[in-house]
Amino acid sequence: MTKYYLMLALFFGLSAFFSASEMVFLSANRIRLENSAESGSKLAALALKVITNFDNTLSALLIGNNLSNFALSSITSVVAITLSGGSSRLTAAFAAVLTVFVIIFCEAIPKILAKQNANSLVIFLAIPVRIVTLVLLPFVLIVVGIVKIITFPLKGNEEITDEESAALELQTIIEIAEDENVLDEDRSELLQSALEFFDVSASEAMTARVDMAAVDIEDSLDEILKEIEDSPFSRLPVYKDSIDNIIGVLYQNHLLRAMLDNPNPDIKKLLVEPLYVYKTVKMPQLLSSLRAAQKHIAIVTDEYGGTLGIITMEDVLEQIVGEIWDETDEVEDEVVERAEGVFELDGDMVISDFLDLIDRDESEFPCESETIGGWTIERFGHFPKVGDSFKFDNLLVTVLEMDGHRVERLLVLESPTEE
Numbered sequence: 001m002t003k004y005y006l007m008l009a010l011f012f013g014l015s016a017f018f019s020a021s022e023m024v025f026l027s028a029n030r031i032r033l034e035n036s037a038e039s040g041s042k043l044a045a046l047a048l049k050v051i052t053n054f055d056n057t058l059s060a061l062l063i064g065n066n067l068s069n070f071a072l073s074s075i076t077s078v079v080a081i082t083l084s085g086g087s088s089r090l091t092a093a094f095a096a097v098l099t100v101f102v103i104i105f106c107e108a109i110p111k112i113l114a115k116q117n118a119n120s121l122v123i124f125l126a127i128p129v130r131i132v133t134l135v136l137l138p139f140v141l142i143v144v145g146i147v148k149i150i151t152f153p154l155k156g157n158e159e160i161t162d163e164e165s166a167a168l169e170l171q172t173i174i175e176i177a178e179d180e181n182v183l184d185e186d187r188s189e190l191l192q193s194a195l196e197f198f199d200v201s202a203s204e205a206m207t208a209r210v211d212m213a214a215v216d217i218e219d220s221l222d223e224i225l226k227e228i229e230d231s232p233f234s235r236l237p238v239y240k241d242s243i244d245n246i247i248g249v250l251y252q253n254h255l256l257r258a259m260l261d262n263p264n265p266d267i268k269k270l271l272v273e274p275l276y277v278y279k280t281v282k283m284p285q286l287l288s289s290l291r292a293a294q295k296h297i298a299i300v301t302d303e304y305g306g307t308l309g310i311i312t313m314e315d316v317l318e319q320i321v322g323e324i325w326d327e328t329d330e331v332e333d334e335v336v337e338r339a340e341g342v343f344e345l346d347g348d349m350v351i352s353d354f355l356d357l358i359d360r361d362e363s364e365f366p367c368e369s370e371t372i373g374g375w376t377i378e379r380f381g382h383f384p385k386v387g388d389s390f391k392f393d394n395l396l397v398t399v400l401e402m403d404g405h406r407v408e409r410l411l412v413l414e415s416p417t418e419e
Contacts, residue, residue, distance in 0.1 A: 004075055004078060004079050005079075007071070007075050008072065008075055008076065008079070011068045011069075011071045011072045011075065012072065012101070012102075012105065012106060014064065014068040015065055015068040015069055015072065015102065015106035015107075016105065016106045016109075016110040017110075017128075018061045018062075018064045018065035018068060018132075019065060019106055019107050019110045019111055019114075020110035020111065020113065020114040020121070020125075021061055021114070021125050021128075021129050021132075022058065022061045022062070022065075022111075022114075023110070023111040023114035023115050023118070024114045024115075024117075024118045024121045024122050024125055025047075025050060025051055025054060025057065025058075025118075025122060025125075025129065026054075026118075027114070027115045027118035028047065028051065028118045028119055028122040029118075029119050030048070030051060032119060033047055033048045033051070033122065034048060036123075041123075043123045043124075043126050043127070044123060044126075046126040046127065046130060047122045047123060047125075047126035049130075050126055050129055050130055050133070055144065056133060056137070056140050056144065057129060057133050059136075059140040059143050059144055060129075060132055060133040060135075060136040060137070060139075060140050061129070061132070063136050063139050063140065063143065064132055064136060068106075069102060069106075072098065072102065073095075073098065076094055076095065076098045077091065077094075077095070079094070080093075080094030080095065189322075190320070190321065193319065193320045193321070193322070194320055196319070196352075197283050197284065197319050197320055198282060198283065198284055199282065199352075200282065200283045200319050200352075201279065201280050201281065201282055201283075202277050202278070202279055202280070202281045202282075202283075202286055202298075202300045202311050203279040203280070203300060203308060203309075203370055204350045204352070204370055205283065205311055205315045205316065205318070205319055206300045206308065206309035206310060206311040206315065207309050207310050207311070207312075207315070208308070208309045208348070209243065209307055209308055209309050210406065211309070212237065212243070212307075212309060212310055213227060213230070213231035213232075213233050213236055214227075214236055214237040214238065214239055214243055214246070215227050215236055215237075215238055215239075215250065216238070216239060216240070216241075217238050217239065217240045217247060217267065217268065218240075221264055221265075221267075224236075224250070224255075224267065228252050228255070233312075234251065234252045234253070235249050235250070235251050235252070235296065235297045235312075236249065236250045236252070237249055237250075237274065237297075237299060237307075237310060238250050238267070238271055239307075243307050244305070244306045244307050246274050246299050246307060247271065247274075248268075248271025248272055248273060248274055249271065249272045249273075249274050249295075249297055250267065250270060250271060250272075251270070251272060254270050254272075255267075255270055258270055272295070274297075274298075274299050275289065275290065275293045275295045275297070275298040275299065276298065276299050276301055277289060277298045277299070277300055277301070277311070278300075278301060279300055279301065279302055279308055283316055283319055286298065286311065286316060287313075287316050290313055290316070296312055296313045296314075297310055297311070297312045297313075298310065298311050298312075334346040334348075334349050334353075335349070335357065338411075341413065341414040341415070341416070342411070342412070342413050342414070343357065343411070343412045343414070344400065344409060344410070344411055344412075345372055345409065345410045345411075345412055346372075346408075346409060347371060347372060347373025347376070347401075347406065347407035347408050347409060347410060348371050348372075348373060349371060349372045349373075350370055350371055350372075351365070351367055351369065351370060351371065351372065351375060354372045354375075358395070358412075358414055372407075372410060373406065373407030373408070373410070374407075376390075376397060376399065376407050376410060377407065379392060379397070383402075383405045384399045384402070384407070385399065385402065386399055386400065386401065386402055387399065394414060394415040394416070395412055395413070395414055395415075396412070396413040396415070397410055397411070397412050397413075398410065398411040398412075398413075
């Protein structure tokens with residue numbers, strides 16, 4: 001009987017090892033491991049390799065755990081039958097005791113201890129777990145292949161790329177850090193904005209064509225100076241015949257400096273060649289283009305080459321740090337929460353920000369426009385009047401302000417959804 005008791009102890013230990021290893025590699029701090037690996041720790045590098053290929057590792061650990069538990073069950077049955085003299089009741093009692101022991105000592109306690117000490121245990125378990133994975137690799141490949149065959153019909157058409165997966169992982173880490181008071185709210189928002197920065201397009205951050213300040217090359221000097229005086233911008237696009245034909249950018253300081261030498265300077269000689277960007281270009285690429293061209297302003301165009309608006313270096317930076325106000329800006333909050341679930345919104349608020357506000361997914365929010373004002377016009381099917389309202393799911397949207405054909409302010413009432 002001694003050999004059976006030794007085998008029981010062996011497989012109890014193996015079962016606990018597999019359970020603990022699974023929890024350790026699920027809970028270990030990857031960033032800490034990366035820092036240790038960069039400092040020269042070979043064990044940390046191996047542990048990182050195990051985590052990187054965790055699908056195979058997890059399959060190996062689960063197979064090993066199931067084999068250990070199966071062996072435990074078989075050996076216990078032999079021991080129980082031998083000790084009980086074949087009594088079915090005693091055999092059943094042994095089986096019940098084994099089940100309790102496995103749950104407590106091979107599952108619960110190892111996993112609790114492993115989670116509490118994951119960062120220290122991961123180094124020591126890296127080699128044995130790697131060996132187990134290699135030994136069980138043939139079985140792992142069979143299991144993984146079967147799983148792929150079974151899950152293939154369930155896969156969607158769109159797969160998450162490595163970049164998207166990494167972004168989602170970082171977003172989750174930031175949210176957890178804020179919940180655990182590791183990051184304050186301001187720093188958390190800054191990091192979230194930095195992540196979203198990569199998805200924001202030029203058309204979402206630009207000053208729209210209707211809000212642009214621009215001058216015609218045929219305008220008189222007095223008209224140009226008046227436009228500069230009325231405009232909050234220090235750089236003005238200059239067009240010929242049509243705003244779709246921008247021929248340059250006039251810098252206010254260049255004009256004023258030239259006027260010191262000549263009261264009526266040649267405007268054409270003062271123009272700086274414009275930088276054009278397409279409406280879908282993302283913020284990182286746009287920032288690189290502005291820096292490479294050493295410019296602070298770019299003209300945003302559509303697929304027909306027409307002018308959609310302008311975007312400045314300040315607009316780009318605001319996507320990370322939030323609105324930057326100066327003494328010439330008329331401060332107006334984009335979102336005013338009047339009460340719980342009641343929001344007053346600026347019509348120029350981009351759809352992605354609105355979806356974040358109401359916690360909706362883009363897939364369940366059909367919209368061709370890029371702003372909440374444009375979406376409102378879409379829903380009406382015509383240009384609304386002040387006081388007009390419509391319902392969308394649990395949202396009641398009311399037009400508060402119009403500027404010609406443009407929706408300036410909206411009131412959105414969000415009703416609780418039924419579970």
